[in-house]
Amino acid sequence: MARVVLFNKPFGVLSQFTDKSMEGSPRPTLSTYIDMPGVYPAGRLDRDSEGLMVLTDDGRLQSRISSPKFKQPKTYLVQVEGTPSKDQLAALRKGVTLKDGPTRPAKVQQIDAPALWERDPPVRFRKSVPDAWLRLTITEGRNRQVRRMTAHVGLPCLRLVRWSVGEWSLDGLAPGQSLLLPEGRSWI
DSSP states (O other), X not given: OOOEEEEEEOTTOOSSSSOOOOSSSOOOOGGGTOOOTTOEESSOOOTTOEEEEEEESOHHHHHHHHOGGGOOOEEEEEEEXXXXXXXXXXXXXXXXXXXXXXXXOOEEEEEOOOOOOOOSSOOOOOTTSOEEEEEEEESOOOTTHHHXXXXXXXXXXXXXXXXXXXXXXXXXXOXXXXXXXOSSSOOO
């Protein structure tokens, strides 16, 4: 049976176990929080994004989670700059064309500000520019895709939190916390 770990990745943490950059001091990585040899991330989450990462020791499961061909839904809570219009939301629902080609249609809705933890450092606040929150679900996972999609429709991303991957969610996991799921179950 596969080991599956859910992890709430804090802002600024790399979604890998080692920092291979040549930048002066090492940056925080998954190894700062997870001491479980043999598990690896199923997909990535940018350093400036927060939220759910799934780690496993099962290569097939890893592929089912991260490969676009399996269309595993990933839901994000996205704070954007500006007030979304019906046209902007409709464009995201239809799918937008980015430099690397068209995206699949997204499920998106504007939501009230979610009850999330404070981010460190905090998101910049400007009195003159409104912001809004979206719940956005995609079934692929290109590099910085959600940020590029919202920017493409004129809604730059201020904060991005991956809330769920498939049936798993962040519910009850504080930033930096991980949860080893019970064995004896076939996942996905």
